[in-house]
Amino acid sequence: MSKVRNGVLALSLACASAMILIAAANAEQAKEQAKHPGLQLLRDKCFQCHTDSMWRDARQDARWWEGALYRMVGRGGIWTTEEIKLMADYLGTDFGPNAKPPEPAK
Ligand code: HEC
The missing domain is CATH 1.10.760 (Cytochrome Bc1 Complex; Chain D, domain 2)
Known part of the structure; x- marks a missing residue:
């Protein structure tokens, strides 16, 4: 794999995990509010x-x-x-x- 492709891969992995974190935080907040x-x-x-x-x-x-x-x-x-x-x-x-x-x- 080229360096550029590796970079792109790392970047999209980082984005994906950030999105998962945000989704988890939102779910947590929604649960609290639903309480x-x-x-x-x-x-x-x-x-x-x-x-x-x-x-x-x-x-x-x-x-x-x-x-x-x-x-x-x-x-x-x-x-x-x-x-x-x-x-x-x-x-x-x-x-x-x-x-x-x-x-x-x-
Ligand atoms: C504008 C200011 C202010 C806000 C906002 C406020 N309080 Fe108070 N509260 C006071 C003051 C001043 C005292 C008296 C403090 C003391 O006796 O040292 C007090 C005391 C209390 C007390 C004990 C004395 C009593 O009268 O029952 C309770 C219970 C209480 N607050 C509940 C709440 C709750 C629940 C909220 C949020 C919904 C709240 N307060 C928001 C100012 C405020």
């Missing part, structure tokens, strides 16, 4: 003021979370009712009364 739309919202919106250490240990139902989110609105969070509902719904599931206890801090 609950409120989770993505939460990531976008809570961390501008504090980390999840503020609420990670809480185990409450969606109604309590909705109340907590309205407290955040009082503190400056600007969100729609729809966003608040989605986030409260997510929190009430993954951080609900029946959720497993928080993992010990590392």
Whole structure:
């Protein structure tokens, strides 16, 4: 094989593996998003003021979370009712009364 052909081969291999990596990352992201739309919202919106250490240990139902989110609105969070509902719904599931206890801090 000529040097040029080898080069072309190496290049297309590199492209192919890059594409596989990107596809895997997208699939990972899609899985995360599919988990609950409120989770993505939460990531976008809570961390501008504090980390999840503020609420990670809480185990409450969606109604309590909705109340907590309205407290955040009082503190400056600007969100729609729809966003608040989605986030409260997510929190009430993954951080609900029946959720497993928080993992010990590392
Ligand atoms: C505009 C700023 C801001 C944003 C955005 C924000 N918070 Fe807060 N949050 C605060 C402040 C200020 C406190 C009080 C901190 C303290 O007591 O030291 C707080 C405290 C809390 C507390 C504990 C006290 C309470 O009132 O229950 C929870 C739970 C909480 N935040 C949840 C959230 C969640 C969930 C989000 C994302 C949806 C969020 N926060 C986004 C400002 C914010």
